Amino acid sequence: MPADSLSSFALRLAEQLRHGGETFSEESTFTQTARELFAIQVERNSVLRSWCQARGVRPNPELSWRDIPAIPTNAFKEADVSCIPVPERTAEFHSSGTTTQSPSRHFHRPESLDLYAISVRAAFARRMGSAAGQRLLVSLTPPPAEAPHSSLVHMFQILGEQSRPGRTTYFGKATPSGWTIDHRRLEEFLRTLTGPILLAGTAFNYVNWLDTQPGPPIRLPTGSIILETGGYKGRSRELPRADLVDLLTKHLMVPAASILTEYGMSELSSQAYSDEAAATEAAPHLRFPPWVRTRVISPETGREVPAGQVGILQIFDLANVWSTLALQTADLARAQSGLFQLLGRASRSEPRGCSLLSLEIS
Amino acid sequence: MSLPNLFLADLPPEAALTPQLVQEACVAIKRNRANWLLHRSTQELVELLAYAAERWLQPEYGLRRLALSLAPDETGFGMATLARGLDTFFKQLTVENLNALLIQDLGDSRRLDEFCAPPGELRQGRLAHARGPELLVHFAAGNLPNSALFSLALGVLTKSAQFVKLSRSGSVIPRLWAHTLADLEPKLGSCLELATWAGGNDSLESMILSQAECVTIHGSNETIASLVPRIPAGCRLVPYGHRLSFGFIGADQLSTYQSQKTAARAATDVTAWNQLGCLSPHLFYVEERGVVTPEGWADQLAQALAERERSEPRGELPTDIAAELAGRRSLHELRGARHAATREEAVTVPRGAFFDGPQGATRVWASPESTAWTVVYEEDPRFRVSCLNRFVYVKPCRDLADALRQAEVVRGQVSTVGTAVSESRLTELAPLLARWGVSRICPLGRMQEPPPGWRHDGRPALADLVTWTDWETV
Numbered sequence: 001m002p003a004d005s006l007s008s009f010a011l012r013l014a015e016q017l018r019h020g021g022e023t024f025s026e027e028s029t030f031t032q033t034a035r036e037l038f039a040i041q042v043e044r045n046s047v048l049r050s051w052c053q054a055r056g057v058r059p060n061p062e063l064s065w066r067d068i069p070a071i072p073t074n075a076f077k078e079a080d081v082s083c084i085p086v087p088e089r090t091a092e093f094h095s096s097g098t099t100t101q102s103p104s105r106h107f108h109r110p111e112s113l114d115l116y117a118i119s120v121r122a123a124f125a126r127r128m129g130s131a132a133g134q135r136l137l138v139s140l141t142p143p144p145a146e147a148p149h150s151s152l153v154h155m156f157q158i159l160g161e162q163s164r165p166g167r168t169t170y171f172g173k174a175t176p177s178g179w180t181i182d183h184r185r186l187e188e189f190l191r192t193l194t195g196p197i198l199l200a201g202t203a204f205n206y207v208n209w210l211d212t213q214p215g216p217p218i219r220l221p222t223g224s225i226i227l228e229t230g231g232y233k234g235r236s237r238e239l240p241r242a243d244l245v246d247l248l249t250k251h252l253m254v255p256a257a258s259i260l261t262e263y264g265m266s267e268l269s270s271q272a273y274s275d276e277a278a279a280t281e282a283a284p285h286l287r288f289p290p291w292v293r294t295r296v297i298s299p300e301t302g303r304e305v306p307a308g309q310v311g312i313l314q315i316f317d318l319a320n321v322w323s324t325l326a327l328q329t330a331d332l333a334r335a336q337s338g339l340f341q342l343l344g345r346a347s348r349s350e351p352r353g354c355s356l357l358s359l360e361i362s
Numbered sequence: 363m364s365l366p367n368l369f370l371a372d373l374p375p376e377a378a379l380t381p382q383l384v385q386e387a388c389v390a391i392k393r394n395r396a397n398w399l400l401h402r403s404t405q406e407l408v409e410l411l412a413y414a415a416e417r418w419l420q421p422e423y424g425l426r427r428l429a430l431s432l433a434p435d436e437t438g439f440g441m442a443t444l445a446r447g448l449d450t451f452f453k454q455l456t457v458e459n460l461n462a463l464l465i466q467d468l469g470d471s472r473r474l475d476e477f478c479a480p481p482g483e484l485r486q487g488r489l490a491h492a493r494g495p496e497l498l499v500h501f502a503a504g505n506l507p508n509s510a511l512f513s514l515a516l517g518v519l520t521k522s523a524q525f526v527k528l529s530r531s532g533s534v535i536p537r538l539w540a541h542t543l544a545d546l547e548p549k550l551g552s553c554l555e556l557a558t559w560a561g562g563n564d565s566l567e568s569m570i571l572s573q574a575e576c577v578t579i580h581g582s583n584e585t586i587a588s589l590v591p592r593i594p595a596g597c598r599l600v601p602y603g604h605r606l607s608f609g610f611i612g613a614d615q616l617s618t619y620q621s622q623k624t625a626a627r628a629a630t631d632v633t634a635w636n637q638l639g640c641l642s643p644h645l646f647y648v649e650e651r652g653v654v655t656p657e658g659w660a661d662q663l664a665q666a667l668a669e670r671e672r673s674e675p676r677g678e679l680p681t682d683i684a685a686e687l688a689g690r691r692s693l694h695e696l697r698g699a700r701h702a703a704t705r706e707e708a709v710t711v712p713r714g715a716f717f718d719g720p721q722g723a724t725r726v727w728a729s730p731e732s733t734a735w736t737v738v739y740e741e742d743p744r745f746r747v748s749c750l751n752r753f754v755y756v757k758p759c760r761d762l763a764d765a766l767r768q769a770e771v772v773r774g775q776v777s778t779v780g781t782a783v784s785e786s787r788l789t790e791l792a793p794l795l796a797r798w799g800v801s802r803i804c805p806l807g808r809m810q811e812p813p814p815g816w817r818h819d820g821r822p823a824l825a826d827l828v829t830w831t832d833w834e835t836v
Contacts, residue, residue: 047700054699072692079700299681299688300732310681312688330689332682346685 005040006083010115010321017115017122017291017319024290024318033318034065037325044083047075048324066295066304070314070328073267076104081267083322084109093151093266106151106266112322113154119270119319120158123289127260127273128225135225136160137168138189140181140201140209146174151266152229156200172205181205187215190252196223199252203228207239210247219253226254229262240282261286263342267327268292269319275339285339291318296335297328299346307336310343365428368544370557371528371537379559381569384525387555388573391523392497394552399521404474408460410550411515414542415455418448425538425545433677436534437507439636440677447635448535450811451508455515463815464519467825468492474521477833487836492828494520495575495598501589502536503580504529506635509602510536512814512823513578518543518550520827525570526556529581533558561585568592576600576827600826602819605640605777606747608647609806610765610791611659612783616652622662624782627807629666631780632735634810636676637750641778641802641809644748645755647765657725660739660756664727667735667752676734676752686749687733691726694738698724720744745769762791766798777819778802780809 013033016023024030039059042049048071052058055069073095075081082089084107091113095104108116137160139153147153160168171186172179181201186209190199197220201209206228220226226248239247245256261274261284270292274284288294295304296311305311313333316326332343365372370379370387417423426448429437433444464471469480469490477489498517502510510526514536517524528536537556544551559566561581567589571577576598579586583603593599609631615624631643646663648656679687701723722741729735735752743757745768759765769776779800781788788803795803801820802812817823 046703047696050699050703051696053703054695072689072696074689074693075696079696299684302688302731312685328689328692330685332685344682346682346689 006044006321007111009037009040010111013291013318013321014115014118017118020126021122021289021291030290030293030318031063031065034068034316034325035059035061035063037318037321038063038068041083041324045081045324047071047079047081065293065316065326068316068326070316070326071324072328073104073265073330076106076267077102080107081323082107084112092149093154094149095266096150096152103149104266106323109322112269115319115321116154116269117158119289119291120155121162123271123273124159126289127287135196135198135223136193138186138197138199139168139170140172140186140199140205141170142172142174142179143170146172147179151264152202155264155271159198159200172201179205181209183209183212183214187218190218190220193221196221196225198225198227200227201229203239203244206244206248210251214251217251217253224252224254224258226252226259227262228259229264241284242282265329267320267323268315268317269321270317272340283341283343285341287339288315288317292316294333294335294340296333296340308334310334312346313340313342365538365541368551369537369540369555371533375558379557379566381565384557384566384569385573387557388497388523388525388570391525391553391555394549395496395521395523398549399518399523399553402521404464404471404519407518407521408457408464408471410543410547411460411518412455412457414539414546415452417542417546418452418539425542429535429538432534438531438677438679440675442674443633443636443677446674447506447508447810450634451511454811454813459814460515460519463824466815467822468828474519474828477831487834489833489835491831491833492520493831494522494828496523497574497576498522498524498827499570499574499577500524500526501577501579501581501585502526502528502532503602504532505638507532507535507539508635508639509580511539513580514539514543514554515814516824516827519824522576522827523553524555525574526554527567527570528556528558530558530560562588564592571597578602578827598827600821604775605801605819606772606775607641607643607778607780607809608645608745608769608776609643609780609809610759610762610783611646611648611652611806612762612781612787613649613652614784614787615782616649616654616659618653621652621654621659622666624806625659625662625666627782627805628663628780629670630807631809632663632667632752632754633670633674633676637748637752637754639810641812642750643754643780643809644750645746645757647743647757647759647762647768650758650760656756656758657723657739660725660737661727663754663756664735664737667737668729671729671734679733679751683749683751684733687736687751687753690749690753691728691733691736691738694724694740695726695728698726743768745771747772762794766794774799776800778804778809778812780804780806782806 042052042059051071052069057067057069071081088109089107090110091108093106139156141153141156144153144157172181245259248259249256262271263286264271270289272286272288275287293316295314297303297314298305298311310332313329313331315329318325330346333340334343418426430441430445433439433441437444461471470478472478473492477491479489500513514524540554540556571592572594574597577593578600579589580602586601586603609628611624628646648659650656720740720742725739727737737754737756739756743759746755748754779795781803792803
């Protein structure tokens, strides 16, 4: 295998993604591509290699993408799930989470970040149309310089650069106790807008903002999009999505259909977006672009559950070229016809017990 | 079989409880207690409790059969697990054991009836009479029914009116036990009230606390912390919070012959109540110097759990809990694979690469096609909390002192240490465990079988409920 096999794979993939990535809707194309990438990753990623040995799976011409052993996302917290040699790592994305635990670490290099950017743009364009990126990005997160390890901020930056480089506005600030927002400055800014924007933030950003008694409602320019992402993780009160949508539509005077939910994680290189009809659903139906597939497996048997049943979400992302394409999340999901709904996380609490939470795994 | 509506907990779930309803119930049970229960002799009550327990040991007894038929849907336990748990509990509730408890905690079994005293006090010219609280309130835990069953029995001994707030997930068995008591003696039943509501209902909880003379709380530290500020001055609190347990296997019990027996006893402790109790082991520390190694013993434990699964299946779990078990299991499997590869293939972790996992080998034994049981052997000796439901860790240690050093992080929170060591060694080791702060030492295989006289979390359970009148006669 030539040393640049991943680079050449990435170049070919990027070319497909620039054209929308539709070709991967074809099952055989996806499987063939996944098989090819898997074979290189097994060679280059020792964690994946030992995992495959333990699972008794080797790259072979009959392998379906479904058979590729998925690495638990927790493994990124303690092992080097990467094909990039140590000296060549130029960036790393960390999972947000509790400070008591070490975060997931997903390593990158310039080529992987290039592909990441292409994947972000292509997925967003597929969902919102190619003109969607023309809107000015207004982000509730801190700027990239303040959050260099946030894949979310990096993703927002990519969406922002697409339209008017250098004009993205960040209203968040990274503080030792977490991200905060300058609510007053944000509201003032939103009142002066003339053209449509892409307002981007995490669900807890929005709740924190709208919980601080904002001023009178603001009418966002027609055509604006609100992007809502990430869970709450205990940083604000948790709101059912319908209530968050209600708060947003009232305060920003936008139709519910312009509120978009995004699902991604630091261990991935692509994102899923809520389906068009998602606005008022408690758990919106999400869809990945065609270069990402999902399976929902039974925690008991490890086998795929029938459509519509709840299980553990596995994600197969072809754009995850330099780590592992197959991941097993800690999220519970239900899938049907190419869409999936998130239904919480694997229970972190001690089940019905009177035991301790303080000594979680590792 | 349908139950009569005796208690608030018997009402359909849609029946809304109000503070007024709770208050009226308290007034009624206090009145009935004053009219009847207060005038019973302790022996009469001991015999009643023991007789009720005997009923529960009879396979054809209606309420027992109902309890088992409601498993696993209502209780979460498989029928065999539940049957074993109930048998273990009720076998201990005998006239002899209850009298032993009275004598142990109060010095004489008639202390709650009259002024009396054991010889030592008599010689000093002293007598004493113990009085139970007028209204004893219990906040019961949801994990398993034992503590609620036993709390009710204690309250009967102290001749108290009792109000039990049951958790939604654990209401069935205690409710059926109260029905047994009411069935055998309706006047006793009229001194009991049981109700279920979602925890955190401020108006109901404040009302019940305002009526109580003594309150026991079995639950998480958070539950206790949320209730404490609302307990009125003068009301006695008996809290039972977070506790966990582990096992210790001495090298002398690791001969080829002994170690399998030890593993079978350990499997008994892991399967009892599906490991959900405070007395259930999270892990076993195994001494390294035995004929069978700690890893070899973990293998034997896995075989024992597999066998137990056939006779006493764990039962189904909610998806989120099963997913937590599956997720943890795969992470340990990955660690094991990683370590094996590093060792066998001479794969070297590149310099500067990031590694933050446990040190040393990891090996996982797991039930096929299910999460029914999991044994994780980790060479890394640091204490680890299990996610329970028959998921247990095995770790090596040099000796007990070494194990206790590793368990330092949970010091002060350990209830039981189940031991498998020779008697002579245990005589040396028990004081070490006591000094370290363990509140109960018992043979492996009996961790979930404390006798009624057990000092719960290191406190005398019955004595903690009563108030004394001392009489210096001379």
